[in-house]
Every structure is written in C-alpha cells, then in structure tokens.
Amino acid sequence: MSLKLEAGWYKHAIIYQVHVRTFSDANGDGIGDFAGLAQRLDYVQELGVNAIWLMPFFPSPLRDDGYDIADYRSVHPSYGTLEDFKSFLSIAHDRGIRVIIEMVLNHTSDQHPWFQESRSSKDNPKRDWYVWSDADSKYRGTRIIFLDTEMSNWAWDPVSKSYYWHRFFSHKPDLNYDNPAVQEAMWDVMKFWLEMGIDGFRLDAVPYLIEREGTNCENLPETHAIVRELRKRVDEQFPGAMLLAEANQWPADLRPYFGNGDEFHMAFHFPLMPRMFMGLRLEDRKPITEILQQTPEIPPSCQWCLFLRNHDELTLEMVTDIERDYMYDIYARDKTMRLNLGIRRRLAPLLDNDRRRIELMNGMLMSLPGTPIIYYGDEIGMGDNIYLGDRNGVRTPMQWSGGWNGGFSSADPERLYSPPILNPVYGYQAVNVLSQKRTPHSLLSWMQHILEIRRSTPVFGSGTIEFLYPANHRILAYVRQLGKETILVVNNLSSAAQSVELDLRRYKGNILIEMFGRNIFPRIGDLPYFLTMGPYQFFWFRLRKI
Amino acid sequence: MAEETLLTDEFLRQLINVGEVDIVVGLSTHNHAKTIGPVVGAIQAGILKCFPRERVAIINADGGSQDGTTELVKNASIDDLWRDSKVYALRTLHCISVRYARVPDPSRALQTILAGADLLRAKACVIVSPDSTTIQPDWIQRLARPAYSDNFDLVCPIYQRQQFEGALVRNLLYPMTRSIYGSRIREPYGSEFAISGRLVTDFLGNGIMNHDWARMGPEIALTILAITGKYRVCQSCLGAKNHSMRNAHDMVGVMRRTVGALFASLDGNFSFWSAVNGSEAVPMLGTQAELPPETARINRKRLLEMFAGGVAQLEPVLRSILSPSLLSELQRIAALGLNDFEYPAELWTKTVFEFAASYHKSTINRDHILQSLVPLYRGRSLTFLSQNRNGSGDNLETHEESLCADFERLKPYLLEHWAERK
Numbered sequence: 001m002s003l004k005l006e007a008g009w010y011k012h013a014i015i016y017q018v019h020v021r022t023f024s025d026a027n028g029d030g031i032g033d034f035a036g037l038a039q040r041l042d043y044v045q046e047l048g049v050n051a052i053w054l055m056p057f058f059p060s061p062l063r064d065d066g067y068d069i070a071d072y073r074s075v076h077p078s079y080g081t082l083e084d085f086k087s088f089l090s091i092a093h094d095r096g097i098r099v100i101i102e103m104v105l106n107h108t109s110d111q112h113p114w115f116q117e118s119r120s121s122k123d124n125p126k127r128d129w130y131v132w133s134d135a136d137s138k139y140r141g142t143r144i145i146f147l148d149t150e151m152s153n154w155a156w157d158p159v160s161k162s163y164y165w166h167r168f169f170s171h172k173p174d175l176n177y178d179n180p181a182v183q184e185a186m187w188d189v190m191k192f193w194l195e196m197g198i199d200g201f202r203l204d205a206v207p208y209l210i211e212r213e214g215t216n217c218e219n220l221p222e223t224h225a226i227v228r229e230l231r232k233r234v235d236e237q238f239p240g241a242m243l244l245a246e247a248n249q250w251p252a253d254l255r256p257y258f259g260n261g262d263e264f265h266m267a268f269h270f271p272l273m274p275r276m277f278m279g280l281r282l283e284d285r286k287p288i289t290e291i292l293q294q295t296p297e298i299p300p301s302c303q304w305c306l307f308l309r310n311h312d313e314l315t316l317e318m319v320t321d322i323e324r325d326y327m328y329d330i331y332a333r334d335k336t337m338r339l340n341l342g343i344r345r346r347l348a349p350l351l352d353n354d355r356r357r358i359e360l361m362n363g364m365l366m367s368l369p370g371t372p373i374i375y376y377g378d379e380i381g382m383g384d385n386i387y388l389g390d391r392n393g394v395r396t397p398m399q400w401s402g403g404w405n406g407g408f409s410s411a412d413p414e415r416l417y418s419p420p421i422l423n424p425v426y427g428y429q430a431v432n433v434l435s436q437k438r439t440p441h442s443l444l445s446w447m448q449h450i451l452e453i454r455r456s457t458p459v460f461g462s463g464t465i466e467f468l469y470p471a472n473h474r475i476l477a478y479v480r481q482l483g484k485e486t487i488l489v490v491n492n493l494s495s496a497a498q499s500v501e502l503d504l505r506r507y508k509g510n511i512l513i514e515m516f517g518r519n520i521f522p523r524i525g526d527l528p529y530f531l532t533m534g535p536y537q538f539f540w541f542r543l544r545k546i
Numbered sequence: 547m548a549e550e551t552l553l554t555d556e557f558l559r560q561l562i563n564v565g566e567v568d569i570v571v572g573l574s575t576h577n578h579a580k581t582i583g584p585v586v587g588a589i590q591a592g593i594l595k596c597f598p599r600e601r602v603a604i605i606n607a608d609g610g611s612q613d614g615t616t617e618l619v620k621n622a623s624i625d626d627l628w629r630d631s632k633v634y635a636l637r638t639l640h641c642i643s644v645r646y647a648r649v650p651d652p653s654r655a656l657q658t659i660l661a662g663a664d665l666l667r668a669k670a671c672v673i674v675s676p677d678s679t680t681i682q683p684d685w686i687q688r689l690a691r692p693a694y695s696d697n698f699d700l701v702c703p704i705y706q707r708q709q710f711e712g713a714l715v716r717n718l719l720y721p722m723t724r725s726i727y728g729s730r731i732r733e734p735y736g737s738e739f740a741i742s743g744r745l746v747t748d749f750l751g752n753g754i755m756n757h758d759w760a761r762m763g764p765e766i767a768l769t770i771l772a773i774t775g776k777y778r779v780c781q782s783c784l785g786a787k788n789h790s791m792r793n794a795h796d797m798v799g800v801m802r803r804t805v806g807a808l809f810a811s812l813d814g815n816f817s818f819w820s821a822v823n824g825s826e827a828v829p830m831l832g833t834q835a836e837l838p839p840e841t842a843r844i845n846r847k848r849l850l851e852m853f854a855g856g857v858a859q860l861e862p863v864l865r866s867i868l869s870p871s872l873l874s875e876l877q878r879i880a881a882l883g884l885n886d887f888e889y890p891a892e893l894w895t896k897t898v899f900e901f902a903a904s905y906h907k908s909t910i911n912r913d914h915i916l917q918s919l920v921p922l923y924r925g926r927s928l929t930f931l932s933q934n935r936n937g938s939g940d941n942l943e944t945h946e947e948s949l950c951a952d953f954e955r956l957k958p959y960l961l962e963h964w965a966e967r968k
Contacts, residue, residue: 282599283565284637289626320634322598469626471563473638499562 010200010242010266011303012461013098014366014451015373016049017310019065020057020079021417023376023398025409030416032397032408034075034084038091040400043433047379047444048451051098053202053244055311057085061111061171065311065395067102067204068109068172072189078417089197098199100244105186106205107172114185115173119160129185131165131176131211139165142217148340167208167217177209177226187233194234200242203264206257207247219253227263242266244305248317251295261299269295269304269370271318274327276308276364277350278319280357281330283494285476287323289467292368303461304370308361309378312391313342314350336386346394348381353425355381356536359446360491363538366454367480367489369465379447380436383426388418396421399428406432453515453540459485468502475500475533479507486543488512492533501528512541552654552661557644561665564640568600569593569690570668572659575606576650578676579613585681586622589674590639592686598636600694603666606643607658609650615676616643652803653761656768660746670694671746673765675737680788688782688832689740698829699777700769701740703733705787706834709934709942710844713927716946718898719804723766725953726812726960727773728822732781734769735804741768745777757814763807770811774818783832801916801923809905809916820961824954849928850887854880856921863918867904869963872896876922889922889929891945895952896959897922903963 024036034057044052056066057079066076075085092099108115117126136154144150145167154163155170164173175182190201210222227245234241245257245267257264272295275287298304314331316324324341331350332343343350351357358381365372377398385393397420400407406420406428413420421427436442454460463482470477474494480487486507492498504510504524512521521541531539553561571589575582586604593602606619624639646658656673663671670693672686692698705712715733723734741749749771754760760767772779812819857864857880864873875893882888898919905915934942 278636282637283601286624286626286638287636293626322634322636326599326636467626471560472565473563473625473640474565494565496566498565 007240008301008462009098009240010051010244010371012455012458013051013371014049014454015051015053015100015305015371016044016047016376017053017055017307017373018044018376019055019311019395021066022395023408024400025411028410029078030409030411031078032417033078034080034088038084038088040398041088041091041095041097044092044097045095046448047374048448048455049374050096050455051100051199052092053100053373054102056102056104061109063109063171064169065391067104068107068111068169069104070109070111070113072186073192086196093197099197100200100202100242101193101198102204103186103190103193103201104204105175106208107166107168107174110171110173114175119157119164122160122162128179129176129182130173132160132162133165134162136163139211139213139215139217141215142167142211146340165211167205174208174211177223183226183229187230190230190234191237194238194241198241200244200265202244202246204246206245206264207249207253219247219249219256224256224259224263227257228259231259231263244268248315250318251291255296255298258298258302261301265301266303266305266371269306270315272304272368273307274314274316274319274323276361277314277331278323278327279476279493280351280361282326283474285473285491285493288364288476289469292465292467305373306365306368306370307373307375308365309345309347309350309375309394310373311375311395313339313344315340315342317341334386339391344384344386344391344393346382346384347375347378348426349383353381353383354536355443358443359450360493360536360538362447362450363489363540364476364491366450367460367487367540368478369460369463369480371461372454374447379444380433381426381431381443383421383423383431385419385421392418397428399432401432401434402429407434449516456515457485457487457542458482459487463487468504470500470502472498472500474498477502486510487515488541488543489538490531490533490541491538492536495535497532497534499530499532501530504529507543510543510545513544515540515542552646552658553665554644554646557642557658557662560640560642560644561662564603564642564666566601567603567666567668568670569597569602569694570659570663570666570671571602571604571686571690572656572663572671572673573604573606573619573676574609574652574655574659574673575611575615575619575676576609577611577613577615579611579615579618581677581679582615582618584679585674585676586619586641588681588683589686590622590624591633592683593639594633594635595683596687597690597694601637602639603662603668604639604641605659605662606641607646607655608643609655610645610648616645619643653755653764656764657750657755660741660750663743664746664750667743668746669743670740671743672740673738678738678787680786681738682785685738685784688784689738692780692782692831693740693742696780697742697778698780699742699745700772700779701831702731702769702779702781702828703736703738703787704781704783704830704832704834705733705736706783706785707787710931713930714800714804714923717894717926717930717949718923719766719808720946721895721950721953722808722898722902723769724825724950725957726808726819726822727770727815728819728825729773729779730825730827730950731769731773731779734808735763735766737765738784738787739765739768740782741772742777745772745775748775748777757810759807759810759813762810763803766804766807767811770815774815780829780831783830783834797920797923798917801920802913805919806905806912806916809902810912812902813906816964820964823957825950844931846928846931847884849924849931850884852921853889853925853928856918856924860918860921863910863914866910867915867918868897868900872900879925887925887928887932889925891949891952892956894926894929895949895956897926898953899956899960900963902960903966906964 021032023032024040026035058069059071060066118130207218210220211217242265245264248270275291279288332338397408436444459480459482463480466479468477476491511523623641624635672689692701
C-alpha cells in the first residue's frame, strides 16, 4: 500500500534512522533483516516517529557498511529478498510510517558490474562510466575526505593500468556524471524504487558528482544541473516523493542545493550539530545562534534536516580549527574515539549518560527549525564500542531486552554480525527497550512524550524562528510562530540553575502554558519576563491570549 | 559581607547575566576615553588568543566618567551578534561596567572589581591600568596564567623601564618593602597585577580594607596581605610600560598613596616584619630584555634647589621627625654645590627609616610627615640620576642592589628608632 503523498509531508516528519542489519534478526543468522524490521514496526510506531530512513541494504561486499553498492536493484541476501522489502514497506505504510531509502549516487563498489566492465578494457562501452586517467595529477585542488585511510583521490587499477578517481575509499570508484548514460542509469535505479512505493531518497555524497580542473570539485554548477533534472523527473512522475541531500557543507554552500525549490526538498544541517554539542559544554548559546544566523533562508517548500547523531562519526569538517580542537578535547580525549575529522560516539556516551543533557539536546533537536532525525538506539540511551573498527562502534545490535543477545537475535552470540554492547552501564542488560517500556519515567517514555508534543503542533515543522537575546548567554531562547500559533522555547545550557529576564513585551497580555505539564505561567506584562531554570532545564510554552 | 555594600542592584543584575567565570579582568576608570579603547582591545585580543576556552569577563569599575569611557568598555563585549572577520571567538565575552561612585576612589574601585570576581567565582583576577597604552595582548596571559593555572596567588609585574624611570620604586618602595617584609618584589605597587580567587576572597573578607592606610593604597595592601598571609607570590615580566602623566606633578599625592600606605602598614604588622631578617627572592616568570639607554633631559639644578630649599624651609618640621645628627647631616649636604652633591645610600636609608618611625609615632601630623619627605626624595633622586647618568643597565642594577643591601643591613636602625620613640 502507498501512503498518500501530501506535498510537504517531510516538513512535519520525525525520522527514525535504522540500519536493517542492526535492528532485528528474524531468521536467527545473527544479522538483522527486513523480516525482523517489519516485526518491530509496532515499536517504531509507538515511539511516535512517522518516517524511517534506511541505510543501504543493497548487495554489497560490505567494505563500507553497504555504502559500496554492487547492485542497485536488489536486497543484500543477508537482509532478505526484494519481496521481504516490499512486505516491510507495506506494513510501514499501513502504520502511517513513510520510508526513505539511501541512494548512493556518487560512486559504486569496485565490485559493481559497471566497474568491472569499465576496468576490463579501455574500449569497453562502460569505460567512460567512471573517471579514468593515465596520471594521478588531475584535480589537485581537491581535498581528501577520508584522511585516516586515503593518501590520494586517485587509485591505480592494475587491471586497466590506469588511475581511477574516488572521493571516498579507493574501493568505491566515482561514477562519471559527465556521461549522460550514467545519469540515465541512475535515474532508472531511482525510478525502480519509486515505482515500488518508497517515499523518498537520501542522496549520499551529492556535492562530489562532477569534477573540473582548477576547482575543488565540490558543489559545481554541473552538479546542481544534474540534481535539478532528477528533481524535475521526480516531481513529474512521482509527485510528493522527497529528495534529501547529504552535503556536508557550510550553510552558504548548502543553500544552492535547495535551488529555487527545484533541487532538494531537504538537506542536513551539518554545521549546526557539532555546535549544539559545543554550546552545551561551553554553556554558551553563541555557537548555536551564530551558525543559525549564518544559515540562509530557504524556499518555503524546503526544509532542514536536523540530527544529533547518526551512523557516521560526529563530523567536525564544518567547524573551525579552534572549535575542532575544543570538541576533540572535550568529547574525545581518548584518541580511539576519533576518526577522520570526527568523533565516533553515540549520543549518551558523548553526554556522559547525563539524562538531563540528553533531554535538553533532544529538546533543542525537536524545537529548532527543521525535521528531526533520531538515530536508532539513541531513544533508549544506547552506548557505543569505540574499539570496533571504523564506525562500527555506533552500529551495534539494537537492545530490545535483557535476554539472549539483547533480544536482537536468537543466533549464538558468537555469530552476531557485531558484538552487542555488554558493559555494565550501557550493556543490553542495563539499557533495553523492554525495561524502559515498563517505566513511565524512562528515557524511552520521555522520548515518546516529547515526540507526541512535537507532533501536536505544526509550528515546529513549519514555523518561523526568532531568537531572543537575553543578557544571560547561558540561556538559548527563541520564539517559533506559525499563523496565530506562537511557541516560546527557553533552554538552559548551563549545568547550574540560572535566572533569565526575557523581553516579551510584544506578546504582552499572553499567558504561557507549559507544554509538557500544561501548567499555566503568569501573564506577560510590561516588565521583562523573569524565569528561573534548573540545570539543563528547558521549557516549551504555548502563548495564549485569553 | 563586603560585597553587600559594594554591589548595586544594577551591577548585581549584570553579574547574574555573566554567571560563573574562570578569569576576571578588572579596569578601574575615570575619564579614560582617550586610552581605554586600545587597552580593552589588547585585553580582548589576549583573551581570545590565550584563553579562548575559558570563561572570561571584563569588569569596569568607573568613578563617574563623563567622556564615554564606560560605553567604550561595554562595546567590547563579544555576543551572538559580534562580527569580526579577523578574529574568531569560541564563546561569549561579557564586558560590564558599573559606576561605583561619582568621584574616583581607587580603593572602592578595586574592591568593587574584586567583589564581582569573588561573586563570579573567578579563579584569577587580573587588574589592568586603563592608561597602559603600551599594553600587549600577551600581558593578559603573563599575568593571568600563573594565578589561573600555576597556583600562584599574587602575580606582580616587572616592567621594562628606562634607567631614569621609577625612581620612587627603585629608591624607596622596593628596597623598603624588601627589607621590611622580606620579599623581593620589584613592583610592590604595580598598576597591573593578578590575584587568585582565594586571595580575592581573603582580601575582601579579612577586614584589611577597614584600615585607612589600605584604602589609601589598596594595591600595596594587597601585596602586603599576600606576603604576611604566606600566599604564593611571583613576578611576571611584562615589557615596557608607559607612565601616565596624570599624576606626574602631584608628588605629594603619589607619596601619600604609596609611601604613606607602606609606612602605615607597619603599625599593624609589627610582629611579622620585626621578625624578618634579610629577604627572599620571589620567582620571576619570563625574561626581560633591556631597553636601549635613553638620554633624559633632567634639570639637576632644580632638583638640588628643591632639596636644599626643603631642608631649610622645613627645618622645624624635620626637627620633629629626624634625629639631630641625621638632620645635621642633611643640612651639610644641602650646602654642597651641584657637582659635589651626593645623598649617600646609607643616609637615605636612615632618613626613610626615621620618617617611618616618626610616622608610626605620629610625632606630628602624618600627612605633614609625608609632605616633608618629598624634598628629601628630590635630593635622593638627584644622586640616583647622577649615579646612573652614563651607566649601563648593569650599573643601575648594582646601585639598586647596593641600596637594598643598606636597607636590609640597617633594619635594626629602624627597630631601634621604632622602639625608642615609643
């Protein structure tokens, strides 16, 4: 069944990011699968999200957790079959949950038949589907993204005795988007999934589609032209389907990806996320307000995607050197926690498992302008394992119960795709869905509550934002407004109690209704509105003039 | 509680907004609009460069400026809307200003700043002079770091001085403080210094500021408290320091605030200083490059006239202060010609000690005692200038050290006069 695709549905979505492999194993082989995921959709629905974003589930050698795709039109055998996917999709839609899948446009696995053909001979018809060169000297102005593993963006292919271009791992050659045949082939792939009923794509590594000498090979006009063409076809043939850009760029560089509302519907706000963590530890709103002030207006039909953590490292590419040093010192003093230009840790360990800080960060995530994404397991405060390689430490099995393998799989523990978290603080015996469901004050219950409140009003998804700048810099306060509905959000970033005076004179006469407890606060008058706030406390007030 | 009387509601409101900080930088101002801009700019640059992660606030205690000084300070705040393409700030920097009085009162200004620092739980408080136009950004680190990170309680400055600068410090304040209190603090009365949070709390809470002498010279009171309270003291080399011409012609005023405070401090600290023998070196951080010699145009004749005239005109007063033999010796040298004039170190030391003893005893009005010291100091200055006119930095150092040795050696002379006159 397909859900009716209302225009702009994504603006009011709350997205849950899941990796099929990590969520639930139905067939007992130690690897999560679509059948298992389908069985857990009741949980996802109860949590209160209304969209799922699936990480790559396609056939792949899995050298980069599925982002190295070897076949775009099928399902990795470990995760089930195409029929299993269709079944999952149908069940999700039955529950009102939309499904966003990953589409890795920029590159394939070196095991993809396209690349195998391309490397086989310089005369092969698919030779020009990838970027080849006899020398490794072209595009020298291009940065290397995976600094920890790659020395160059060129790799030598002993088969075809040429260099091929890759912006990520050398086993992921970049497709050549200057070739119209590649563009058509990728559109065919997207159409394949859209016809099946999926609701949108998260398009991976978008800025790197095109290479040009003398540039940094990122965000080029030709790349935007390709995106516009894809969007046009989506709108014409699959109206309502959504395109989400993964473009780890500064806000000013990101803005063009929305075009005039004719490129992406949504894009991740990468620079905001590390600054939320920074603001929290500095106990200073400046990093947050500063980056949001630098964030340009986007077309009305577009939306930012906000997140606290995801399947990758907490990326520190979009921060200054001084900010990166600070983040490393504060959040990743142990160098094992660092990867590339980021920190490979989950939300709860990053916040020292401090419930108040976890709530505050989620409160900001849900109330700042954009569509929030919750990374699986963060809703129960799962931990990580920094001693697993690459980013696998934040991709451990979902913790469903305190029983066998944490309820993830009935397989022998040794057979699991990854060891579950076992330590006494974050291990599945301490942190799991089952136990938190039984406790009304658990993090899971709290998350359900805040998502319910978020869903109760369209203001958070579509409203404007106006920052208040109280003299106390530890207080981050803003007003969200949509039509006649106004919500005041006040966050205390400090570990200590704070008092704050808010200039709310323009809302004089309104009473404040605290949205979590629905208690009434005093009416706004001519004097500054005085609030005292506990450590890391936040308020959401609905303003009502009665 | 000292802060209850020092903190206006408006100041308190500003402090609430600042919240807990790591470092406070204090500025006491009064009509400093001409110089405050570069000073605040250097402080801000020093904070951003050396303490980008620390929570720092600049507190300005203003004594009724009418020239926009306070606005210049407040405008240096770094908040959400701050834009500077050249400098990046990780966090908010509050610059707050409070008018503590309608007329300047250095003692109250310092107490106001320290009360603010105490309430904000600052680990270090740096005081900077608002007319230090030669201030460099790294002065903030040189002053703050020892108190903030290295567990020192008082960080005194060492300025790079031209050979003729700082005559009062070199001839009286340093040698006397050193011999009396046993610590070799070169600038016991520096206009830039830093103190630890615990010394701030002690200073505000122990009642020292209830004494007139401490209110007269709050900086020297702080130094003496640090020494007598066995706090950890160090000295930090800053660099060349310009000297405001504001008080250049008010030698009596300077004498009151410095020498007067030093003399007065002896009363209450007798049991401490009378037991001190010799002196101990105080750790010095950083290195000091020597300034190139400067040719100074000094009216030596005028200095001699002031000395000789003072000795003659103030004879009845000096007779109440000094012993007959010492006064007679002064009268002898007052009669010397310019080329033969010398005010020897030992004679000068005894003079200062007898003045200190008379001040203690209040043989005459204490203010008159200090005023009477001024012409004698002119005579000693003449000898100091003559000795060092053609000398190198080393030569100056030798003379200075020799004078200090005399002060230490003759300390029993002070004790003798102290007791005798009692």
